[in-house]
Amino acid sequence: MTETSIAIDVRNAVKRFGAVTALAGASxxxxxxxxxxxxGPSGCGKTTLLRLIAGFEEITEGEILLYGEDLGALPPNRxxxxxxxxxxxxxxxxxxxxxxxxxxxxxxxxKADIEARTLRILDLVKLGDLAARRPAQLSGGQQQxxxxxxxxxxxxxxxxxxxxxxxxxxxxxxxxxxxxxxxxKDTGITFVxxxxxxxxxxxxxxxxxxxxxxxxxxxxxxxxxxxxPLDRFVADFIGETNVLDATVRRGSDDALTxxxxxxxxxxxxxxxxxxxxxxxxxxxxxxxxxxxxxxxCDTGLxxxxxxxxxxxxDIQYGVRLDDGPDVLVRAQNVGADxxxxxxxxxxxxxxxxGAARLLVD
Amino acid sequence: MAGELASTRAVSRTFAPxxxxxxxxxxxxxxxxxxxxxxxxxxxxxxxxxxxxGVIWDFSLAAYDQxxxxxxxxxxxPPQIEWTYIVIFARSxxxxxxxxxxxLIIGFPTAYFIATRSPATRSMWLFLVTVPYWVNLLIxxxxxKFLIRDxxxxxxxxLGLGVINEPIALINTDFAVQLGLFYSYLPFMxxxxxxxxxxxxxxxxxxxxxxxxxxxTILRRVILPIVRPGIVAGCILVFVPSLGAFLAPDLLGxxxxxLIGSLIEEQFKGNAGNxxxxxxxxxxxxxxxxIALFIYARRQxxxxxxxx
Numbered sequence: 001m002t003e004t005s006i007a008i009d010v011r012n013a014v015k016r017f018g019a020v021t022a023l024a025g026a027s028x029x030x031x032x033x034x035x036x037x038x039x040g041p042s043g044c045g046k047t048t049l050l051r052l053i054a055g056f057e058e059i060t061e062g063e064i065l066l067y068g069e070d071l072g073a074l075p076p077n078r079x080x081x082x083x084x085x086x087x088x089x090x091x092x093x094x095x096x097x098x099x100x101x102x103x104x105x106x107x108x109x110x111k112a113d114i115e116a117r118t119l120r121i122l123d124l125v126k127l128g129d130l131a132a133r134r135p136a137q138l139s140g141g142q143q144q145x146x147x148x149x150x151x152x153x154x155x156x157x158x159x160x161x162x163x164x165x166x167x168x169x170x171x172x173x174x175x176x177x178x179x180x181x182x183x184x185k186d187t188g189i190t191f192v193x194x195x196x197x198x199x200x201x202x203x204x205x206x207x208x209x210x211x212x213x214x215x216x217x218x219x220x221x222x223x224x225x226x227x228x229p230l231d232r233f234v235a236d237f238i239g240e241t242n243v244l245d246a247t248v249r250r251g252s253d254d255a256l257t258x259x260x261x262x263x264x265x266x267x268x269x270x271x272x273x274x275x276x277x278x279x280x281x282x283x284x285x286x287x288x289x290x291x292x293x294x295x296x297c298d299t300g301l302x303x304x305x306x307x308x309x310x311x312x313x314d315i316q317y318g319v320r321l322d323d324g325p326d327v328l329v330r331a332q333n334v335g336a337d338x339x340x341x342x343x344x345x346x347x348x349x350x351x352x353x354g355a356a357r358l359l360v361d
Numbered sequence: 362m363a364g365e366l367a368s369t370r371a372v373s374r375t376f377a378p379x380x381x382x383x384x385x386x387x388x389x390x391x392x393x394x395x396x397x398x399x400x401x402x403x404x405x406x407x408x409x410x411x412x413x414x415g416v417i418w419d420f421s422l423a424a425y426d427q428x429x430x431x432x433x434x435x436x437x438x439p440p441q442i443e444w445t446y447i448v449i450f451a452r453s454x455x456x457x458x459x460x461x462x463x464x465l466i467i468g469f470p471t472a473y474f475i476a477t478r479s480p481a482t483r484s485m486w487l488f489l490v491t492v493p494y495w496v497n498l499l500i501x502x503x504x505x506k507f508l509i510r511d512x513x514x515x516x517x518x519x520l521g522l523g524v525i526n527e528p529i530a531l532i533n534t535d536f537a538v539q540l541g542l543f544y545s546y547l548p549f550m551x552x553x554x555x556x557x558x559x560x561x562x563x564x565x566x567x568x569x570x571x572x573x574x575x576x577x578t579i580l581r582r583v584i585l586p587i588v589r590p591g592i593v594a595g596c597i598l599v600f601v602p603s604l605g606a607f608l609a610p611d612l613l614g615x616x617x618x619x620l621i622g623s624l625i626e627e628q629f630k631g632n633a634g635n636x637x638x639x640x641x642x643x644x645x646x647x648x649x650x651x652i653a654l655f656i657y658a659r660r661q662x663x664x665x666x667x668x669x
Contacts, residue, residue: 054571055570077570083567085564091587093587102572103571106573106574151571154573
């Protein structure tokens with residue numbers, strides 16, 4: 001049975017609010033025990049998809065299956081799925097322990113079971129000593145943990161997290177990323193995480209679905225998404241990019257070469273090889289480019305350093321290519337002996353093997 | 362947390378002198394129109410009655426004595442408990458309570474409905490709720506009397522539709538009084554509840570539904586406890602004036618079953634009145650209300666102390 005390893009199966013889900021289409025036919029499968037992230041800018045439909053899974057919105061077309069069973073129009077209180085809300089939505093009139101016990105009470109657990117589980121789960125999120133407090137007496141980070149504990153306590157089959165870290169400050173956010181990932185691993189619950197923060201998505205996820213304008217653009221591991229983005233949107237949204245216009249030549253051994261209008265040529269790769277002579281966008285990440293002496297340059301990419309920004313861990317150069325566009329180059333700051341370039345220096349660019357990739361438009 | 366509190370206090374200290382000045386008009390108005398009349402009533406209740414209305418400035422407990430004890434026609438029988446006024450008080454409390462419950466039953470869904478409309482249409486709904494209050498209470502009560510009388514539109518309509526065979530006797534019943542009070546004070550229930558529900562975060566309802574609560578449980582365990590201050594305020598705002606109302610009981614109840622409001626009103630009307638007795642009845646009413654509110658406030662304080 002392969003069905004059992006799939007926690008959530010979204011089949012061509014469409015959600016329309018009046019004339020507005022929030023989700024235009026999304027399909028994806030989320031595996032059991034997976035940390036799955038829906039990533040995209042605001043308004044891309046990621047929260048709508050999450051709310052469809054939770055049951056807060058009714059699906060317009062398509063279906064969502066939970067472990068092989070169609071959720072249909074099942075209301076949220078009948079779905080074994082819990083949510084960590086963006087602004088936590090903790091019950092202000094209840095203590096931390098009462099908040100955590102809420103779901104288990106509704107499920108009719110025995111008092112002893114509820115107490116034991118509450119203690120255990122509060123321990124897990126390191127809030128054991130705050131059980132009698134009210135939400136208003138907690139810090140943002142603590143409230144976040146209560147929300148997590150409350151959602152995990154009734155042992156949901158899937159846990160949905162709607163930008164849960166967005167209200168925290170940077171330091172706390174970074175710490176919580178690691179902790180969330182750890183809790184997910186330890187508990188083995190399937191997490192569906194919504195965020196617009198690409199760094200968050202890359203650090204925590206097993207797989208990521210990048211969404212835009214109500215559609216899923218690409219699904220893959222963080223590495224796949226970053227290294228081999230399918231299209232320009234994904235490339236632009238995740239990390240910094242250089243996208244160059246090129247004509248693709250297909251060699252005798254099927255090797256692809258990019259030709260820029262200024263005469264530069266270098267090998268490139270594609271998931272779907274295009275026709276010989278096709279026009280294409282080619283993606284090169286700034287950190288996969290390096291500055292070399294002009295004479296030693298074999299790509300034909302030469303130019304003038306336009307800008308040099310010291311970033312601490314890196315130095316970022318802006319290079320104006322001869323008869324070509326500007327590109328960003330990121331060089332790791334390896335120490336005092338590193339060769340640094342000044343604005344106005346003439347340089348050549350070297351491309352790391354496999355770093356130039358064609359995008360599907 | 363402690364730092365936050367401290368800084369709030371520092372801010373209030375900075376603004377304290379300004380605030381005192383700005384409050385002077387309020388204090389003057391409260392002093393003249395609230396404190397002074399109540400003190401006057403308090404003093405009057407301890408004076409001797411003048412037969413054609415008014416008071417004689419002699420200290421006397423007669424008004425309170427008359428309220429509680431029956432000493433016979435000439436005042437020289439052994440004192441027995443006088444039940445008349447106690448019954449009137451009890452009846453008034455029941456009437457006001459029924460009116461309050463009616464207001465709550467209709468007012469809560471109304472307020473909830475308004476608070477869940479889009480922000481643009483909310484103000485229109487609120488406006489509609491207040492429209493009847495542009496008309497004087499007396500006129501509204503009289504028109505209610507015409508609506509529910511035996512050959513009024515309500516009975517005519519029900520007869521015409523064949524729902525009933527003979528007019529329902531509505532006018533001059535306790536229910537008519539309750540209906541009148543309900544209609545008079547409904548906005549006082551709707552508005553505070555609306556204010557609470559409007560501030561209520563509906564994500565909490567979603568969170569409760571997500572945690573397996575059905576609609577009823579969401580209402581009982583989440584919405585009602587959180588909007589409770591609004592409900593309590595609404596109940597106080599309806600109950601207290603209902604207790605002392607005299608228009609609805611007079612016009613709709615046919616002054617058949619005397620209520621406190623009418624009792625007090627009688628004492629100050631024409632030459633037949635008894636000012637000290639009216640003042641004493643007012644003071645007793647006021648004391649009852651204050652005691653009830655005080656007990657409620659104490660319970661609240663204890664509850665929040667326990668929570669913290």
